[in-house]
Amino acid sequence: MQSQDVIEVEGLRKRYGPVAAVDGISFRVHAGEIFGMVGPNGSGKTTSIECIEGLRQKDEGAVRVLGLDPLRDACMLRERTGIQLQSSSLPNRMRVEEALDLFASFYRQADDWRPLLEDLGLSDKRRAFFNQLSGGQKQRLFVALALINRPEIVFLDELTTGLDPQARHATWDLIRHIRERGTTVFLTTHFMEEAERLCDRVAILDLGRILALDTPTNLVDQLGMATRITFQLNGHNRLFLDRESKGLPWNVFNPSLIGVLDGVRRVEQEGDGVVVYGQGDGLVVGVIKSLEAADIPFNNFRTEQANLEDVFLALTGRAIRN
Amino acid sequence: MRGLIKLFVMQFKLYLREPVAFFFSLAYPTLLLLLFGFIYGNTPAPAFWGRDFGTVDASVPAYAGIIIGTVALMGIPIDTAANRENGVLRRYRATPLRPAVYLVASVAMYLVVALLGMAILVVTGKLVFGLRIAGSWLDVLAAFVLCALAFYSVGYLVASLAPTARLAQVVGMVVFFPMMFLSGAGLPLQLLPESLRRVSDFLPLTYVVRLLQGLWFGDAWSKLWLPVLVLVGILAVGAIASARLFRWE
Numbered sequence: 022m023q024s025q026d027v028i029e030v031e032g033l034r035k036r037y038g039p040v041a042a043v044d045g046i047s048f049r050v051h052a053g054e055i056f057g058m059v060g061p062n063g064s065g066k067t068t069s070i071e072c073i074e075g076l077r078q079k080d081e082g083a084v085r086v087l088g089l090d091p092l093r094d095a096c097m098l099r100e101r102t103g104i105q106l107q108s109s110s111l112p113n114r115m116r117v118e119e120a121l122d123l124f125a126s127f128y129r130q131a132d133d134w135r136p137l138l139e140d141l142g143l144s145d146k147r148r149a150f151f152n153q154l155s156g157g158q159k160q161r162l163f164v165a166l167a168l169i170n171r172p173e174i175v176f177l178d179e180l181t182t183g184l185d186p187q188a189r190h191a192t193w194d195l196i197r198h199i200r201e202r203g204t205t206v207f208l209t210t211h212f213m214e215e216a217e218r219l220c221d222r223v224a225i226l227d228l229g230r231i232l233a234l235d236t237p238t239n240l241v242d243q244l245g246m247a248t249r250i251t252f253q254l255n256g257h258n259r260l261f262l263d264r265e266s267k268g269l270p271w272n273v274f275n276p277s278l279i280g281v282l283d284g285v286r287r288v289e290q291e292g293d294g295v296v297v298y299g300q301g302d303g304l305v306v307g308v309i310k311s312l313e314a315a316d317i318p319f320n321n322f323r324t325e326q327a328n329l330e331d332v333f334l335a336l337t338g339r340a341i342r343n
Numbered sequence: 344m345r346g347l348i349k350l351f352v353m354q355f356k357l358y359l360r361e362p363v364a365f366f367f368s369l370a371y372p373t374l375l376l377l378l379f380g381f382i383y384g385n386t387p388a389p390a391f392w393g394r395d396f397g398t399v400d401a402s403v404p405a406y407a408g409i410i411i412g413t414v415a416l417m418g419i420p421i422d423t424a425a426n427r428e429n430g431v432l433r434r435y436r437a438t439p440l441r442p443a444v445y446l447v448a449s450v451a452m453y454l455v456v457a458l459l460g461m462a463i464l465v466v467t468g469k470l471v472f473g474l475r476i477a478g479s480w481l482d483v484l485a486a487f488v489l490c491a492l493a494f495y496s497v498g499y500l501v502a503s504l505a506p507t508a509r510l511a512q513v514v515g516m517v518v519f520f521p522m523m524f525l526s527g528a529g530l531p532l533q534l535l536p537e538s539l540r541r542v543s544d545f546l547p548l549t550y551v552v553r554l555l556q557g558l559w560f561g562d563a564w565s566k567l568w569l570p571v572l573v574l575v576g577i578l579a580v581g582a583i584a585s586a587r588l589f590r591w592e
Contacts (some may be wrong), residue, residue, distance in 0.1 A: 069564065076433075076436065099437070109431070110430040123353050126350075239369070
């Protein structure tokens with residue numbers, strides 16, 4: 022696929038005192054994609070996005086956005102990009118329509134903001150004061166302000182933080198809609214699920230470094246344990262009852278029985294509980310067949326697909342929530 | 344240019360929607376005038392004022408100092424620091440809006456607010472007490488603008504230096520309230536003991552009152568060179584310092 026890079030970052034560094042908030046990151050964002058930067062709070066996402074937006078001075082490295090220098094060409098770049106900030110506000114007594122009208126006047130070319138209001142579901146809030154809006158409505162207003170100049174790139178920093186699940190899903194639809202208009206989306210989030218469901222490519226950030234960068238599917242596949250199977254031994258299932266009624270003993274489970282199967286990476290047993298990690302189409306069928314063939318009674322058989330949370334855990338050794 | 348005008352109009356609307364700010368800059372000096380006007384009347388008292396003017400005639404140019412002082416030292420630092428603290432300025436910064444345009448729109452808005460407060464004061468004085476003026480309205484207006492700009496530059500300096508809105512408010516009040524009473528703006532200096540009157544020479548607001556009252560009473564600009572010099576000096580230093588120190592966040 023031939024695609025043009027709209028953001029180029031090379032060796033970006035930013036330190037606050039002795040602490041390196043961003044410690045030499047490099048990546049490119051392709052035109053028209055939804056690019057996500059994920060990581061726990063304090064991993065350097067906001068510092069990175071603000072250096073790229075030109076709101077923060079970098080210490081080292083090269084950043085080009087649409088071929089421009091974010092600090093030196095700030096004014097030209099602002100005309101062509103849209104920025105939603107993690108923490109910002111409007112005056113309490115500013116009305117929604119006044120905000121849109123005012124911000125539109127800052128740009129040489131601005132969209133008619135009325136359809137935007139419609140798209141974002143704020144039409145009935147046109148006359149509302151900023152401080153009368155709910156958290157989700159404020160976020161949508163900020164998205165509208167970021168889109169008012171029909172930007173080529175829109176930056177969204179922790180857009181869905183603080184939103185309830187319903188509002189979050191609505192926001193995802195909105196972001197997909199923005200991309201369909203041809204705008205490149207650069208977002209940060211600490212919700213792995215959000216990155217997985219929304220982003221074309223994801224950079225996983227921790228302690229100011231990029232640990233991995235790929236499509237969510239590739240990141241999970243590279244783990245080598247895309248599927249997790251759990252089951253309980255000695256369950257009182259049909260097999261068990263059959264054998265017991267006939268006075269036959271049941272066989273003892275040995276992890277190597279499953280460990281030798283194609284695609285299995287790891288088998289863990291703790292008491293009666295067994296967890297199998299692996300991947301491949303035949304994995305689940307293979308496990309069931311070998312259990313049946315060896316006359317091992319089991320129940321509570323479940324399969325789960327690994328996700329970016331597991332990727333993060335595998336890369337850092339800790340869960341993202343902590 | 345379109346952004347400048349829209350921002351100016353928006354800021355003005357926002358100002359009018361804040362009842363406390365509205366009261367202090369627009370209504371408070373007029374209420375003072377009504378109160379003291381009804382107590383003392385406006386009969387000429389040459390023994391007190393040294394000229395043929397009454398209490399209301401002398402109070403209107405003095406209260407102009409209260410209007411300028413409240414807008415400059417309470418309104419500007421608190422609004423600006425609060426807007427910076429809660430991220431309103433950050434939001435503006437993420438657009439092509441230039442800082443200079445933001446400052447010009449804000450200063451123009453505060454100037455209109457102060458002029459509006461002054462207009463209400465003057466109209467009330469005329470209608471209720473038959474306000475007299477010996478000088479030229481145009482001179483008073485020009486001096487009023489000079490005084491306001493000089494004090495606004497100090498207000499933006501306080502806003503830039505104060506780390507939080509709360510501190511900006513405290514600094515503004517600590518600077519403004521003593522100055523209001525010791526500069527001749529809130530009450531005539533003739534009522535103060537000699538020792539306190541000497542303090543007034545060191546207060547910037549004193550020069551606002553001297554300049555405006557002098558022009559009001561019909562003095563020539565040449566006779567008022569000292570207050571003009573002091574205020575132009577404050578304006579120059581304040582404008583340069585606050586332009587250098589102004590920060591969006």
